[in-house]
Amino acid sequence: MARAGAALLALALLYPLSALFARIGAWQWSAQVREPALASVRVSLVLTAIAMVIVVVLGTPMAAYIARCGAKERLVWQAALLVPILLPPLALGILFTLAFGPFGGIGRLLQHYGVAMTNNAPAFVATQVYVAMGYYVLGAVAALDAVPSMLQKQAALLGLTPTRVFFRVTLPLARLGLAVALSIAWVRAVGEFGAVVVTAYYPSGMPVQLWVDLQSYGLPAVMPLLVIFLAVALPLPWLAHVLAQRRSHA
Amino acid sequence: MLDAHFTKRRRDFTVSFSLKLGPGESLGLFGASGVGKSTVLACIAGIEDPDDGYIDLGDVHFFPPPLPLHRRSIGYLTQEPSLFPHLSVRDNITFGLSKIEQADPERAEWIATLKNRLKLAPLWNAPASRISGGQARRVGLARMLARRPPLVLLDEPFVGLDRQLVRELIDDLVFWSRNIGFSMIAVDHRADVLTRLCPQMAVVLEQGQVIQRGSWADLCSAPATPLLQSLLAPL
Structure with missing residues (x-):
């Protein structure tokens, strides 16, 4: 009975994917649709990849630090990281534009040096970093927490400095958890619409282009890009999660 | 030479411990479960920091301040081999x-x-x-x-192993201790394991305090407390 209920719920959750086969007429993939669509794929992949590098490079040391913190200090860091996660995306986009535009302190400084933080690649990447960082760091903290501290202490007693312990013991044992954290960050960033549409309408990534196509040409013009979008966003995180689950049950 | 004198507050009592152990010497730290034996080893290993006192191994000061683990050059083996x-x-x-x-x-x-x-x-x-x-x-x-390592700390590493394997491991440890010359502190709640592993000297803990120290013969002939007497008695 319970299994049947679970199966029913799982099917209900997967049901929207069946719309990929909906009879909405021939999909439109004319040059008018195709060229901006492919450009948006390039924008999303390249700029999200850059954002992920920044997230990993800055977020991993922070996660390693938080994982070593006492409970009270950890709460402070986690509370701070939750803010960009909990902010409604549109609100985040507006706040970001104001803070990094002429009305914000850093924005004025950037403008002084001729750097505009709106409707360009840096604004796109920075927005994605803001959107994804909290997810990655909190996930990475959980992954690093899962490594038994006694293994790290034992490695230190065997003569390894803290840095070498991190790279030879902590990181290898946490790698799958870190991959899951990164995959969540990736999905969150590559699929971000609400904040990006405010901060970086141009260069248009896939979510913004999907919205533009939907408004301009209707559903048949959206479907090809939607398939590409799902193919780019879903498989890697899905695989990371499945592997992590398999390992935790092994 | 290991020279240690320290205290460590625990939730239910304070562990007080002092010891001088020469190169190649071995010590059995004996007592019932939960009396602070593992805390003593954890403090010497650096897994936990004492609240006060000092711990020196030869010219190397382990505490205070706490010496980073990677500079301690000691062996530490627990029930979980990690x-x-x-x-x-x-x-x-x-x-x-x-x-x-x-x-x-x-x-x-x-x-x-x-x-x-x-x-x-x-x-x-x-x-x-x-x-x-x-x-x-x-x-x-x-x-x-x-x-x-010049010092080996063993925190009940033989729990759950069959007696034949325990005998073999103990014989190996004793053999190497003599040949290499490392000092050894072993913790166990089984007297037969410790008398074989550290036949020279024993220290008995109860509620974090050393209640008796000396040879195993002394302990058996005049146990300091009824609890110790019952721990030493054969089943």
């Missing part, structure tokens, strides 16, 4: 040894001795995550001894 599951048995045993150290003929011979004596050859390239509990204890022992 093998690195992502590495092979071989890589676990040579963990922490530099390439130069591993290439050193004397070191290589020593590791080969450990490998043969602890019957590790069939497991040598197996992942550490795939070996049995008894095998893991042997690997943990080999890993601890591979660096030839």
Whole structure:
């Protein structure tokens, strides 16, 4: 009975994917649709990849630090990281534009040096970093927490400095958890619409282009890009999660 | 020479401990479960920091201030051998040894001795995550001894092993302790294990306090408390 209920719920959750086969007429993939669509794929992949590098490079040391913190200090860091996660995306986009535009302190400084933080690649990447960082760091903290501290202490007693312990013991044992954290960050960033549409309408990534196509040409013009979008966003995180689950049950 | 005198507050009582242990000497730390024996070893190893006092090993000051673990050069083996599951048995045993150290003929011979004596050859390239509990204890022992530490701390590392294996491991440890000359502090709640492992000297703890120290013969002939008498009595 319970299994049947679970199966029913799982099917209900997967049901929207069946719309990929909906009879909405021939999909439109004319040059008018195709060229901006492919450009948006390039924008999303390249700029999200850059954002992920920044997230990993800055977020991993922070996660390693938080994982070593006492409970009270950890709460402070986690509370701070939750803010960009909990902010409604549109609100985040507006706040970001104001803070990094002429009305914000850093924005004025950037403008002084001729750097505009709106409707360009840096604004796109920075927005994605803001959107994804909290997810990655909190996930990475959980992954690093899962490594038994006694293994790290034992490695230190065997003569390894803290840095070498991190790279030879902590990181290898946490790698799958870190991959899951990164995959969540990736999905969150590559699929971000609400904040990006405010901060970086141009260069248009896939979510913004999907919205533009939907408004301009209707559903048949959206479907090809939607398939590409799902193919780019879903498989890697899905695989990371499945592997992590398999390992935790092994 | 290990020279230690420290206290460590625990939730239910304070552990007070002092000790001088010469090179090659061994000490059995005896007492019922939960009296602070493991806390003593954890403080000496650096897993926990004492609240006050001092711990020196030769010229090296362990505490205060707490010396980072990687500078302590001690062996520490617990009930859980804490093998690195992502590495092979071989890589676990040579963990922490530099390439130069591993290439050193004397070191290589020593590791080969450990490998043969602890019957590790069939497991040598197996992942550490795939070996049995008894095998893991042997690997943990080999890993601890591979660096030839001057001080070895054993926190009930033989719990749950069959008596034959325990006898073999103890005989190996005693043999190497004499040959290499490392000092040894072993914790156990079983007197027969400790008398075989550390026949020279024993210290008895109750509620964090040392209630008796001396030879095992002294302890057996005049136990300081009824609890100690019952712990020493055969089943």
